[in-house]
Amino acid sequence: MQLCLEGADATWFYLDGSSMRLNASNGRSLDREELESPVLMVSLICAEDGSAPIEYRVIVQVLNENDNRPRFRGDPILTHNVSELVAVHSVVFSTQAEDADGDTLMYVIDATSPDARFFRIDLPNSGRVVLARPLDFESRRSLEVVVTAV
Numbered sequence: 001m002q003l004c005l006e007g008a009d010a011t012w013f014y015l016d017g018s019s020m021r022l023n024a025s026n027g028r029s030l031d032r033e034e035l036e037s038p039v040l041m042v043s044l045i046c047a048e049d050g051s052a053p054i055e056y057r058v059i060v061q062v063l064n065e066n067d068n069r070p071r072f073r074g075d076p077i078l079t080h081n082v083s084e085l086v087a088v089h090s091v092v093f094s095t096q097a098e099d100a101d102g103d104t105l106m107y108v109i110d111a112t113s114p115d116a117r118f119f120r121i122d123l124p125n126s127g128r129v130v131l132a133r134p135l136d137f138e139s140r141r142s143l144e145v146v147v148t149a150v
């Protein structure tokens with residue numbers, strides 16, 4: 001009896017005796033984001049002298065894992081001009097990050113950043129940064145805050 005693999009995705013697999021194994025060698029690894037389709041199809045052909053070959057179709061579904069870090073759109077260092085008269089509790093700026101895995105992101109103010117106490121994020125998924133205390137142009141002309149996307 002002879003076994004062989006055929007089909008568009010056959011190069012992802014190899015036969016080891018009667019086991020079908022994933023060929024993820026040569027720095028090639030299975031990454032859902034890189035695949036055109038999340039489903040790999042391969043045919044196992046079984047041939048024997050004197051009879052017609054039979055085909056066994058194997059469908060492998062590649063499940064997504066959270067293997068990408070979120071990234072901010074555009075420049076990760078932003079400057080915003082905000083009037084000192086902006087009301088406390090109003091949104092002073094928004095930030096948006098992207099995640100290749102399509103996961104829901106949360107935005108967190110880094111409490112160790114220099115002026116973190118001036119800002120707040122009320123809705124963790126929104127990326128909207130709210131003013132937490134009044135601004136005063138005469139005492140402070142610039143504030144710095146770090147927002148992390150998780």
Ligand SMILES: *[C@@H]1O[C@H](CO)[C@@H](O)[C@H](O)[C@H]1NC(C)=O
Pocket residue numbers: 011013014023024025026028
């Ligand atoms: C795995 O795939 C690479 C090409 O991507 C090929 O050179 C190698 O021979 C394959 N390994 C096996 C065991 O089939």
Ligand SMILES: *[C@@H]1O[C@H](CO)[C@@H](O)[C@H](O)[C@H]1NC(C)=O
Pocket residue numbers: 079080081
């Ligand atoms: C903020 O205002 C200053 C002075 O008016 C201006 O030079 C600067 O381009 C403004 N920055 C932004 C991000 O709007």
